[in-house]
Amino acid sequence: MTTDTVKTIPSGRWWRIIPPTILVYIFSFMDRTNIGFAMAGGMNESLSMSASISGLAAGIFFIGYVLLQVPGGHIAEHGSAKKFIGCSILVWGGLSILCGFVQNSTELLIVRFLIGVAEGGVWPATLVILSHWFPNAERGRANAYFLMNIAVASIITAPVSGWIISNFGWRWVFIGEGFISLLLIFVWWPLISDRPEDAKWISPEEKAYLIETLRAEQAELKTERAPISYKALFSNVNLWRLVAIYFFYQVGIYGFSMWLPSILKGLTNSGMTGVGILSMFPYIAMVGGLYVFAQLSDRSMNRRRYTAMPIILFGLSFFLSTVFKDQVWVSYGFLVLCGFFMQSASSIFWTIPPLTFPAEVAGGARGIINALGNLGGFIGPFAVGWFRTSFDSYDAGIYFLVVALVAGFLLTLSLPANTTGRERRAELAARKATA
Numbered sequence: 001m002t003t004d005t006v007k008t009i010p011s012g013r014w015w016r017i018i019p020p021t022i023l024v025y026i027f028s029f030m031d032r033t034n035i036g037f038a039m040a041g042g043m044n045e046s047l048s049m050s051a052s053i054s055g056l057a058a059g060i061f062f063i064g065y066v067l068l069q070v071p072g073g074h075i076a077e078h079g080s081a082k083k084f085i086g087c088s089i090l091v092w093g094g095l096s097i098l099c100g101f102v103q104n105s106t107e108l109l110i111v112r113f114l115i116g117v118a119e120g121g122v123w124p125a126t127l128v129i130l131s132h133w134f135p136n137a138e139r140g141r142a143n144a145y146f147l148m149n150i151a152v153a154s155i156i157t158a159p160v161s162g163w164i165i166s167n168f169g170w171r172w173v174f175i176g177e178g179f180i181s182l183l184l185i186f187v188w189w190p191l192i193s194d195r196p197e198d199a200k201w202i203s204p205e206e207k208a209y210l211i212e213t214l215r216a217e218q219a220e221l222k223t224e225r226a227p228i229s230y231k232a233l234f235s236n237v238n239l240w241r242l243v244a245i246y247f248f249y250q251v252g253i254y255g256f257s258m259w260l261p262s263i264l265k266g267l268t269n270s271g272m273t274g275v276g277i278l279s280m281f282p283y284i285a286m287v288g289g290l291y292v293f294a295q296l297s298d299r300s301m302n303r304r305r306y307t308a309m310p311i312i313l314f315g316l317s318f319f320l321s322t323v324f325k326d327q328v329w330v331s332y333g334f335l336v337l338c339g340f341f342m343q344s345a346s347s348i349f350w351t352i353p354p355l356t357f358p359a360e361v362a363g364g365a366r367g368i369i370n371a372l373g374n375l376g377g378f379i380g381p382f383a384v385g386w387f388r389t390s391f392d393s394y395d396a397g398i399y400f401l402v403v404a405l406v407a408g409f410l411l412t413l414s415l416p417a418n419t420t421g422r423e424r425r426a427e428l429a430a431r432k433a434t435a
Helices: 003-008 012-016 018-033 035-046 051-059 061-065 069-078 081-099 105-119 122-133 136-168 171-182 185-191 204-223 230-234 237-268 272-300 303-323 328-342 344-349 352-356 359-373 376-391 395-412 422-434
Strands: none
Touching: 012 018, 012 204, 018 035, 018 081, 018 105, 018 122, 018 136, 018 171, 018 185, 035 051, 035 136, 035 171, 035 237, 035 272, 051 061, 051 105, 051 237, 051 376, 061 105, 061 376, 069 081, 069 122, 069 359, 081 105, 081 122, 081 171, 081 185, 122 136, 122 359, 136 171, 136 272, 136 344, 136 352, 230 359, 237 272, 237 303, 237 328, 237 344, 237 352, 237 359, 237 376, 237 395, 272 303, 272 328, 272 344, 303 328, 303 344, 303 352, 303 395, 328 344, 352 359, 376 395
16 A cells, blocks of 8 residues: 555544543553652651652552553453453542542552552553554554653643642542543543444544554564564563663653652742642653654654664753752753653654564563563652662662663664664665656
8 A cells, every 4th residue: 555545544543542542541640640749748748658668659559550461461452452441440540539548658558559450451451452543654653642641641730739739738639630530431431442343433444444554564573473472472582672671761751750749849949839830841841752753753664763862861861950950940951851852762662562573462562561661660769769768869869760761772772673664764765766
């Protein structure tokens, strides 16, 4: 199918599939990260928690998060991602409300762990849905639009959470935002479809294009002798390389996002409403970063380059924010720049597993990568809290995060050649030569 033909295909999938996935993950991300505002807004004092225990409470979510990653990806690929995510919405929303009623740190740790379990399969299941609706040539942009939910969630969470805490206290952050999460089921269930074959609203042209293109992509993967069983998958070096990259990346992302309100409070001496407003701008910048790098990646098809570049620039910006901390607004500018680069690699990174593994194991591969990689989401917040308690400063914790990001960058450079877009560029050159 030629490029000109593709341009004439109806694009209903962009308007029907992307918005509900964005909306669901907005509140999923909000319910996992609003604890950062609660930590800065009085929860630590109320529950008598040290900085290291606070970091543990922020990070323990990701221990629970591991449990349903592989089952969630497998169920989504071989069953119904729509039903799986629908059930997850109801469970995590209820647990998020419960988080507002905890009376001590032990209860908080238990509930945060259970929220992690409830949300654990949502990410791989959503990526499976996107892989069923968007061929490789579109997947970088589709993933980027989906990942913009993180920026939107944070833009909303920052001022709203700051305002709620200032006026009602930290408990209402969990109660109010958890209740809104429960309402998502009324958006998700009527709008989403698992596959083009299941959708009644899709045009015949769009359905035929998607079925033909996705089937051809899977056939090509099988001819390249990619692993077609979980036993072969676990012995594949590329799986563990992707796990390690994602692990180091998540150390940096969640170390930054969970402690940003506290870092800003110490840097600017602002109240919680001011911290909420200042926290918005790194995430506003994130929208631009996601768009720019997704466009560059889809244009060149060089997934390796445009995964590596944002990771190292994120680390450099975070390092410079500490170097210039005596110049408050220069330091803050670098924190905003962190936001621009922070998630830009994610949308591109998640185009790599479908290029590397066939559909039989791709859902499970995503789950393994996300499960083990997201343990970095435990290490990052906990490490910053531990360094804060041990050295009475955030600097050592930030340097730890920067080292992790550098490690992720170096590993990304070792990804195989099929992630550099060489085959795609050769194909386009051949088309031009025969045109």
